[in-house]
Each structure stands twice: as structure tokens, then as C-alpha cells.
Amino acid sequence: MKPEPVLYEINATQNRLLNFGELWRYRELFYFFTWRDIKVKYKQTVLGFLWAILQPLLMMLIFTFFFSRTLNIQHLTIPYPVFVFSGLILWNFFSSALTNASNSMVNNAPIIKKIYFPRLIIPVSSILGAFFDFIMAFILFFFILLYYQVSPELSAILLWPLALLVTAVASLGLGSWLSALNVKYRDFRYVIPFLVQILFFVTPIIYPASLIEQEWIRYIVALSPMYAAIEFFRIPLSTTSANTLMLTLSLSSSIIFLFVGLIYFRRTEDFFADLA
Amino acid sequence: MKPILDVQRIGKRYNIAHQSGNYLSMRERIGQLFAHGKTTNEEFWALENVSFSVMPGESIGIIGRNGAGKSTLLKILSKITPPTTGKIISRGRIASLLEVGTGFHTELSGRENIFFNGSLLGMKHAEIKAKFDEIVDFSGVEKFLDTPLKHYSSGMQLRLAFAVAAFLEPEILIIDEVLAVGDAEFQKKCMGKMEDVSKSGRTILFVSHNLNAVEKLCHRGILLDRGTIKEISSTQHVLQQYQKLIGVNSSEHFTRLNSVKEPLFFNKISLRLLGTQPLLKLELSIELISNQNHNSAFIAFDVSDSSFNTFMQAIPNYSPFISDSKNSKKLIAEIELPPLVPGKYYVSAWIGPHNTITFDYLPEVVSFEVLNSPTPNRTFPHTPDHGMIVPNSRIMEIGVSELE
Numbered sequence: 128m129k130p131e132p133v134l135y136e137i138n139a140t141q142n143r144l145l146n147f148g149e150l151w152r153y154r155e156l157f158y159f160f161t162w163r164d165i166k167v168k169y170k171q172t173v174l175g176f177l178w179a180i181l182q183p184l185l186m187m188l189i190f191t192f193f194f195s196r197t198l199n200i201q202h203l204t205i206p207y208p209v210f211v212f213s214g215l216i217l218w219n220f221f222s223s224a225l226t227n228a229s230n231s232m233v234n235n236a237p238i239i240k241k242i243y244f245p246r247l248i249i250p251v252s253s254i255l256g257a258f259f260d261f262i263m264a265f266i267l268f269f270f271i272l273l274y275y276q277v278s279p280e281l282s283a284i285l286l287w288p289l290a291l292l293v294t295a296v297a298s299l300g301l302g303s304w305l306s307a308l309n310v311k312y313r314d315f316r317y318v319i320p321f322l323v324q325i326l327f328f329v330t331p332i333i334y335p336a337s338l339i340e341q342e343w344i345r346y347i348v349a350l351s352p353m354y355a356a357i358e359f360f361r362i363p364l365s366t367t368s369a370n371t372l373m374l375t376l377s378l379s380s381s382i383i384f385l386f387v388g389l390i391y392f393r394r395t396e397d398f399f400a401d402l403a
Numbered sequence: 404m405k406p407i408l409d410v411q412r413i414g415k416r417y418n419i420a421h422q423s424g425n426y427l428s429m430r431e432r433i434g435q436l437f438a439h440g441k442t443t444n445e446e447f448w449a450l451e452n453v454s455f456s457v458m459p460g461e462s463i464g465i466i467g468r469n470g471a472g473k474s475t476l477l478k479i480l481s482k483i484t485p486p487t488t489g490k491i492i493s494r495g496r497i498a499s500l501l502e503v504g505t506g507f508h509t510e511l512s513g514r515e516n517i518f519f520n521g522s523l524l525g526m527k528h529a530e531i532k533a534k535f536d537e538i539v540d541f542s543g544v545e546k547f548l549d550t551p552l553k554h555y556s557s558g559m560q561l562r563l564a565f566a567v568a569a570f571l572e573p574e575i576l577i578i579d580e581v582l583a584v585g586d587a588e589f590q591k592k593c594m595g596k597m598e599d600v601s602k603s604g605r606t607i608l609f610v611s612h613n614l615n616a617v618e619k620l621c622h623r624g625i626l627l628d629r630g631t632i633k634e635i636s637s638t639q640h641v642l643q644q645y646q647k648l649i650g651v652n653s654s655e656h657f658t659r660l661n662s663v664k665e666p667l668f669f670n671k672i673s674l675r676l677l678g679t680q681p682l683l684k685l686e687l688s689i690e691l692i693s694n695q696n697h698n699s700a701f702i703a704f705d706v707s708d709s710s711f712n713t714f715m716q717a718i719p720n721y722s723p724f725i726s727d728s729k730n731s732k733k734l735i736a737e738i739e740l741p742p743l744v745p746g747k748y749y750v751s752a753w754i755g756p757h758n759t760i761t762f763d764y765l766p767e768v769v770s771f772e773v774l775n776s777p778t779p780n781r782t783f784p785h786t787p788d789h790g791m792i793v794p795n796s797r798i799m800e801i802g803v804s805e806l807e
Contacts, residue, residue: 137482137491159522163508163515170510170551241505242523243482400483401417 133146139390145393146245153244160252164227165259179263183219187271190333204365206275207235213364214332214357216268220261221294221353222323227253228302228320232310246396250303254295261291283363290360293381298351300384303392310402311395330354336373349373352381392393405494406456407606408575413489415450415475431565443758449475450486450630459495459574462607464621464638466614466645471627473610477501477579480608495574495606498525502579504564509553513544513563520567534570541596542566547611562589594619614642614710615787621640621748628693646709646747657768666697668763669752670731674771681742681777681795685752687769691725691732698756699723704738705751708791712768713751715741715792723756744785 169175187208195207228250232239235249270280304344309315330351331338336358339345348354349370355377358369449470456464467473478484480491481499506523507516517538521531531538539545542563546553552560578597594616601607601620611617617624617638624641626634626648634644657672671690678684700721707713717738725732737740750765756762776785777793785793 135493136576137479139494155528157527159519163511163519166515167508167510214482238506238523240483241501244523318773397485400478 129210145247145389150245150247153248156244156248157252157255160248161259164252166309168256169318176263179260180267183212183215183264184267186215186272188221194264194333204337205277209271209275209331209364210335210361212271213361216264217290217294217357217360218330218332218353219264220257221289221298221356222327223260224254224257224295224298225302226319226323227257227304229305229309229315230356231302232306232399233313233316235403236310236399239403240400241251242281246399247392248306250306250392254298254302255270257298258291258295280363286359286363290356293356293378294357296385297356297381300381300386300388301352302388303383304388307388307392307395307399310399326351326353327348330357332357336370343374345370346376349393350380352377352384364389404458407459408457409492410453410457410480411489411491413450413453413476413479413486413491414448415472415484416477416487416523417449418445419521423667431755448630450479453489453627453630453632455625455632455635456587457575457606457608459606460604461623462601462609463660464617464624464641465608465627466617466641467626467627467633468485468648470629472630473627474501474579475630476627477577477608477610480577492576496525497575497577498571498573499577500524500568500571501577501581503568503727504560507552507560507564510551512551513542513548513555517567518564520564521570523569524571525573526571533642535622535660538566539569541569541592558589561592561608565589565593565596565734568703569593569600573605575608575747576600577608590602594758605709613712614645616670618642618710655769657765663763664694666695667693667700667725667754667764668770672752672765674750674769676771676773680773680775680779683740683743683773684772685736685738685740685750687738687752689734689736689752691734693727693730693732697762699727700725700754700756700762702734704736705753705754706738706740707749707751707767708787709749712788714790725754742795743773743775744787744791744793745773746785746787746791747772748791 167320169178174181186288190211191208194211231249231253232246239249240244305315305319309319330353331348332353336345336348336354339348349372355374358374358377362369404745407782409584453472453476455618465476475484475503477499478501479486481497481501483499483501504516504520508519511519518528518531522528539548542559542565544559544563547555547559552563556564597607597609597620607620609617609620623635623639624638625632625643626641633648634641644749651740655674656667659668659670668691670692671688675686676683677686689702700784701718701720702725704717705713705715706715717736719736719738726735728746733786747770748789749770751764751766752768753764754762755764
């Protein structure tokens with residue numbers, strides 16, 4: 128039996144839509160890029176995967192030590208370390224996914240110039256790599272919950288995966304956009320750490336949103352794509368209810384970023400090899 | 404039978420607006436906004452109106468000088484960059500090998516790199532697993548499979564890289580200059596493997612400066628010059644055309660026309676062929692110019708045959724003898740030639756302070772032609788298959804004994 132001949136055209140006119148069929152044919156590359164990134168990250172480190180746990184743990188200790196009193200947080204129904212860690216593990220997932228994805232195209236330029244495959248695999252794999260670290264930190268999170276004797280509500284089964292999905296969508300949208308921009312304008316190399324830093328303080332991670340007194344500022348804060356993700360994650364942990372309007376705002380913002388990011392990425396993808 | 408690859412009027416335009424770098428910075432872009440389109444956009448067609456078709460099982464060699472558009476053509480065929488005009492219809496899976504070891508990571512082990520690189524080249528995980536032992540065997544690095552690549556010698560990295568690529572099984576294989584690297588033994592092994600691939604009925608597009616390799620591997624040739632096709636026909640004929648094209652630019656005299664920043668460079672080289680076979684001698688008159696202070700330097704000459712295979716090197720003085728002086732200097736170099744087969748030869752000139760540091764290098768800068776055979780009593784012609792040098796040889800009878 129002879130295999131069906133593959134017939135395709137290489138044209139000047141480009142396809143502006145995502146080619147899911149092609150992404151599926153190249154599915155193994157997602158795995159290989161993710162696997163390489165994780166392997167390389169922990170090569171020649173003594174602690175290896177432990178770093179994925181140590182980073183959020185140390186951050187939690189620092190924030191607990193310095194901010195739990197100074198921020199004057201009273202509305203919390205859960206201990207501050209649990210509160211801050213629940214925000215930090217998601218945030219760390221987002222920030223490393225975003226940073227890695229944004230730099231991924233430039234970092235893989237030598238490959239892009241020599242071999243064809245759907246370029247979207249590169250930023251997506253960076254996000255998958257960051258997800259691996261998240262799983263490590265999540266295991267630790269269970270022990271923290273046990274230690275502080277906080278039991279999440281049953282809704283966690285639904286809301287936690289949802290929170291993860293929102294984080295993935297937010298980092299993919301912004302990440303693919305920034306990665307494409309970074310190929311064209313290397314200025315973004317300097318913009319990205321700055322952007323991540325600002326988002327960190329703007330998003331209610333180390334403080335509850337209720338701490339913000341002016342209402343209009345709260346709505347601006349809700350524009351951060353990560354606001355919804357972190358709220359979803361925290362709902363099963365505390366009794367405070369979330370603001371539906373703010374959640375909608377935040378979700379819309381991540382969906383808009385996803386579309387803008389993917390469309391911009393597709394439009395510039397063909398010329399990465401010429402620019403990189 | 405339909406062609407497996409149909410290239411129709413392909414063109415590729417580049418805008419060379421930013422000489423400072425190949426990527427834009429925001430400042431430049433913002434600057435442009437206020438400049439009201441004053442930017443000078445220079446258009447450059449790397450390829451224009453290129454059409455050809457390839458039948459299944461054919462091997463085609465693509466040759467041309469540097470900057471003729473060979474790499475651009477391969478990039479378009481490999482889908483790395485889109486053409487500006489025209490289209491290509493492909494009826495098979497294309498795998499391209501524009502570089503050996505793409506995506507090799509020095510922190511990963513040999514085993515890990517085989518999997519990552521293989522997968523990048525389009526192999527399935529199961530496929531790599533099935534061929535893993537063969538790949539390792541071909542590369543000859545069994546002992547170091549679990550050692551990080553950074554501890555490999557460059558030769559070992561290369562062997563591993565080629566081994567992975569050698570086991571690709573696409574319908575159309577695109578190869579760029581991969582044989583230009585590695586030691587002679589390894590190159591021979593690669594050539595053997597490539598001949599197997601071409602005999603197995605796969606279609607090959609092969610770009611190389613190694614004309615011998617092109618001649619061996621390819622049925623047909625395409626000669627590119629300044630972005631257009633000069634000639635498509637049998638390999639033999641295309642190679643002759645190519646040599647004609649090059650020949651125009653190489654003669655017995657070289658004078659530099661452009662300015663260079665190098666501290667020390669060749670300004671003029673003139674060649675004279677003296678003596679008669681088999682005692683030929685090259686006399687090279689050289690004018691050197693020094694721009695600035697530099698370390699003492701020495702000179703080397705490579706001699707290559709008409710296929711640009713270098714087969715010998717002459718270094719008149721191994722200690723750096725050209726001392727620092729900011730002016731021009733005239734030298735004469737004499738090279739005693741071994742008994743050479745008739746044909747055209749090229750001389751490349753190099754100057755530098757150390758074998759790893761180059762001030763100036765002029766590949767195939769001057770040429771000379773040997774007309775007579777070094778062995779006058781030879782009645783049959785010389786062929787390049789048996790090398791360029793006819794060493795002096797003699798035979799002696801040391802006794803006769805009768806067979807029982």
C-alpha cells in the first residue's frame with residue numbers, strides 16, 4: 128500500500144487562520160520542546176526540581192514576614208500564608224510562562240532559521256514548561272493546606288482547573304503577542320520584566336482586592352487577566368464572595384489578549400526567519 | 404508522471420532599509436512615524452522568476468557563486484520564508500537539512516539530542532526509537548551517549564548530527580552544504596550514505612560548493628547567478644558553465660578595488676608560471692598594505708583544482724616575518740610545484756599573525772593553467788579521478804625465479 132501523496136502549495140499569499148490540522152500533525156514537537164526546556168533548566172543544578180518548590184515557598188515566607196502586619200489585612204478568613212501562597216503559585220506559573228514565551232522566539236532563532244514547523248509550538252511549549260513547575264509547587268501547596276488545617280470546598284474540583292485554564296489563556300495571549308513583537312523589536316526584551324513586575328503589584332496577589340478602597344481603581348485592577356484566575360483559585364478557600372462584574376472584566380481582557388496575540392503572531396510568523 | 408516538485412516563477416524580495424541591524428528598534432520605528440515616509444527603502448530581489456520542476460527520484464544539484472540566491476531558494480522550498488511572488492507545488496513530504504545539528508543543545512546528552520534533533524527534522528518518536536541503534540552505530544559515539552554534548556569534540560558533534568539526518572526518510576530531501584565540514588574520512592562516509600539515499604529512489608536537492616560531490620550525486624544541475632537561473636541541464640554541462648562564470652573573475656592578476664578595514668591586506672597579487680614540466684614554479688608578486696599597527700604576520704597559499712578542492716598548501720616562512728610598518732610592502736613568493744596534471748588551478752592567499760587569526764583571506768584569487776603532462780611518455784589522458792599530482796616513480800627488478 129502506498130501512502131497518500133502529500134500535496135501542498137507554498138505561496139506568497141499567507142493563511143491568516145490557525146492551522147489546527149498542521150499543529151496536530153506536529154503534536155510531538157510540543158512534547159519535545161517542553162521536555163528540552165525542562166531538562167535544560169535543571170541540568171547541572173544540585174537541587175534540581177526542588178527549585179520549583181523553593182521559589183514560591185521563600186516568597187511566601189518573605190511576604191508573610193514583611194506584609195502580613197504592615198498591610199493591615201483583616202478581612203481574610205484564611206491564614207495569610209495560605210492566602211499569599213495560593214496567589215503566588217498561580218502568579219509564578221503566569222509570570223514564568225509569560226516571560227519564557229515572550230523570549231522563546233528569539234531564543235530559538237537558530238532553529239527557526241533552519242527548520243520549518245508551526246511556530247506557535249515554541250511559545251506554547253514554554254507555557255507547558257512553566258506548568259511543570261506549577262505542578263511541583265502545587266504539591267507543596269497541599270502540605271501547606273494540611274499544616275494550616277484549611278480544607279478547600281468541593282467547588283475546587285471545578286474552579287481550580289478553571290483558574291489554570293484562565294492562566295494558560297492569559298499567558299498564551301500575551302506571550303504569543305510579546306514573542307512576535309520581540310522578534311521584530313528587541314525593545315520588548317526590556318519591557319517584559321517591567322510589565323510582569325507592574326502586573327504583580329496591580330493584581331491582588333499579596334493583598335485582597337477588598338483592600339482597595341476606591342471602587343474605580345478596583346475595576347482597573349480587574350482588567351489584569353490574572354485577576355480572574357487568582358479569584359477562581361481562592362473562592363474554594365475562603366468564604367468571601369467574588370465580584371461577578373470584576374470577574375467578567377478580567378475574563379474578557381484575557382480573551383481579547385488571546386485573540387489579539389494569536390492573530391498578530393499568525394500575521395508575522397512567516398517572516399520570523401527573515402527578522403530573527 | 405507528474406513532477407514531485409513544481410516551482411513556478413518564484414521571486415523573493417528583501418527590503419534593505421536598515422543597515423544598522425537586521426531587526427528594528429522601536430526608536431527607529433517611532434522616528435519613521437514623524438519622518439513622513441522619508442525612509443530610503445532599497446529593494447533587493449534575491450530571487451527572480453525562478454521556475455523548474457523535479458521528477459520523483461531525481462537528484463538535482465544547485466550551484467552558483469556566493470549570493471547567487473541558492474540559500475534563499477532552499478529556504479523557500481523548506482517553508483522557512485515565504486516567496487514574494489510565484490508558487491511551489493509539492494507532491495511529497497519535504498525534509499530539509501540546511502545545517503547539521505539544528506537545535507543541538509550543549510547541556511543535553513547525546514541520547515537526548517538525538518531525540519530532540521530527530522523530532523525537529525520531522526521524525527516521529529517511534530521512528531527515532533526504531534532507528535536509534537543504527538543512528539548511534541553510524542555516529543560512532545556509543546560510549547558518550549549519556550555525556551552532555553558540551554564535552555564532545557566538534558568532530559563528534561558533527562558525526563552525531565549527520566547520523567541523525569542520515570536516517571531521515573522523506574520523499575524530498577533538501578541538503579545545503581553539509582559536506583563542507585568534517586574530516587576526509589567522515590566526508591567519505593557521508594557521501595556514501597547520500598549516494599545510498601539517492602539510489603533508494605528519493606528526490607534530492609543538493610547545494611554545495613564541492614563540485615565533485617555534485618558531480619557524483621546529481622543527474623541534473625541548476626546554475627543560479629544573481630537570483631536567476633542561468634542554466635538547467637546535465638550536471639556536466641552546468642558545471643562547465645559554472646567554471647566559465649567563475650573563470651571570468653579569476654586571472655593571473657588581482658588588484659583590490661574596494662577598501663578594507665583590516666590592519667594588513669593584499670592589495671595586488673600577480674602570478675607567473677615559470678619553468679617546464681615536471682619542474683614548474685610559481686612566482687607570486689605581492690603588494691601588501693598596512694592600515695594600522697598590527698602583530699607580525701605570515702603568509703600561506705592554498706592551491707586548488709578546477710573543482711575548488713584544495714590539495715596542497717605552501718607556507719614560505721612559518722615565523723611571522725611581516726613586521727609592523729604602516730605602508731605598502733612588496734614581496735615575491737616562489738612555490739615549487741609538484742608534477743601536476745594538465746588543467747586549471749587556483750591559488751588562495753591568506754595572511755595573519757597566527758594560524759587561528761586571519762587578517763585577509765582571498766579564496767581562489769588568481770589562477771594558472773598547466774598545459775602539458777608532467778610525464779611526456781604517457782600516451783593516455785589524465786583524469787581527475789586519479790588525483791592532480793603525478794609523483795615521480797620508478798620500478799626495479801630484484802630477481803627472476805621460475806615458477807614450479
